[in-house]
Amino acid sequence: MRSAFDAFSSLGGAGFGALNTDAPGDEAGDEAEDHATGRRFRTIFISDLHLGTPGCQAVALLDFLKAHPSDNLYLVGDIVDGWQLRRKWYWPQSHNDVVQKLLRRARKGCRVVFVPGNHDEFAREFIGHEFGGIEVMDEAVHTTADGRRLWVIHGDYFDGVIQCAKWLAYLGDNLYEFTLKLNRYLNHWRGRMGLPYWSLSAYLKHKVKKALNYVTDFEVAVATEAHKRGHHGVVCGHIHRAEMREINGTLYCNDGDWVESRTALVEHFDGRLELIHWAAGQGSDHGTGHLNQNNHDGRKSAERGHMESMVNA
Numbered sequence: 315m316r317s318a319f320d321a322f323s324s325l326g327g328a329g330f331g332a333l334n335t336d337a338p339g340d341e342a343g344d345e346a347e348d349h350a351t352g353r354r355f356r357t358i359f360i361s362d363l364h365l366g367t368p369g370c371q372a373v374a375l376l377d378f379l380k381a382h383p384s385d386n387l388y389l390v391g392d393i394v395d396g397w398q399l400r401r402k403w404y405w406p407q408s409h410n411d412v413v414q415k416l417l418r419r420a421r422k423g424c425r426v427v428f429v430p431g432n433h434d435e436f437a438r439e440f441i442g443h444e445f446g447g448i449e450v451m452d453e454a455v456h457t458t459a460d461g462r463r464l465w466v467i468h469g470d471y472f473d474g475v476i477q478c479a480k481w482l483a484y485l486g487d488n489l490y491e492f493t494l495k496l497n498r499y500l501n502h503w504r505g506r507m508g509l510p511y512w513s514l515s516a517y518l519k520h521k522v523k524k525a526l527n528y529v530t531d532f533e534v535a536v537a538t539e540a541h542k543r544g545h546h547g548v549v550c551g552h553i554h555r556a557e558m559r560e561i562n563g564t565l566y567c568n569d570g571d572w573v574e575s576r577t578a579l580v581e582h583f584d585g586r587l588e589l590i591h592w593a594a595g596q597g598s599d600h601g602t603g604h605l606n607q608n609n610h611d612g613r614k615s616a617e618r619g620h621m622e623s624m625v626n627a
């Protein structure tokens with residue numbers, strides 16, 4: 315794990331040190347952001363970006379971040395995919411831009427908290443420290459404007475209590491990569507035919523995992539533990555399935571992912587929580603993004619009804 319971090323920090327000009335300084339080329343865009351007319355949120359929770367993999371939708375994420383400044387930003391794990399990077403180095407400019415954007419946000423007064431996940435467990439060595447103003451914490455507690463205490467964790471610690479999840483995770487890793495690849499080809503073709511983006515891998519996983527009840531088990535286990543610890547609710551990621559609903563009186567929130575579903579959990583200034591699906595096109599059509607908002611009672615997950623992802627969560 316150490317090696318993954320070393321590799322990352324030895325990117326040379328693009329290493330953590332360099333990222334912490336203002337990149338002149340980026341300033342024009344950043345100035346625009348400072349005066350952006352986008353909606354500001356009190357808090358944004360995002361996870362499972364999987365930077366360092368071709369599946370990461372970095373450009374869409376940049377658009378989302380530019381459109382939505384916030385007072386707090388929680389990075390709820392699997393931000394950088396150390397597992398994949400160790401196997402095959404993949405680090406395009408847009409992924410670098412995301413890291414720069416996050417560091418810049420911290421520099422400009424946003425409180426940025428990074429809760430590492432299993433794919434970026436190399437960062438767990440640095441819990442209690444901060445880099446570039448980003449605090450690294452194993453878990454966090456966020457208090458909403460209306461006084462609710464939310465336990466913020468990635469969620470992979472619950473794999474152990476859910477039967478079979480671990481070996482399925484290893485078995486499914488290559489399969490998952492393959493479907494994501496197929497997905498890109500398929501959507502390239504769909505784009506040419508003028509058809510909207512559609513997630514094959516999300517669809518397949520939805521079908522497969524319905525039978526396994528993994529998602530429900532995960533959600534109940536996480537919510538139950540949050541309740542035991544005396545919190546009003548929990549915010550997690552890991553299973554790539556955005557959700558917001560009450561489970562036995564405890565609020566369960568999953569902020570989804572930026573590999574397939576492009577979702578974020580946001581807190582408004584009155585403490586109201588909302589799941590957002592960023593529906594902008596995959597990168598090329600800047601500025602045409604619009605928000606699909608989830609229903610507020612949170613009984614139903616994002617209506618696209620997919621995003622179950624146990625295999626590579």
Ligand SMILES: [Mn+2]
Nearest residue numbers: 392431552627
């Ligand atoms: Mn994970």
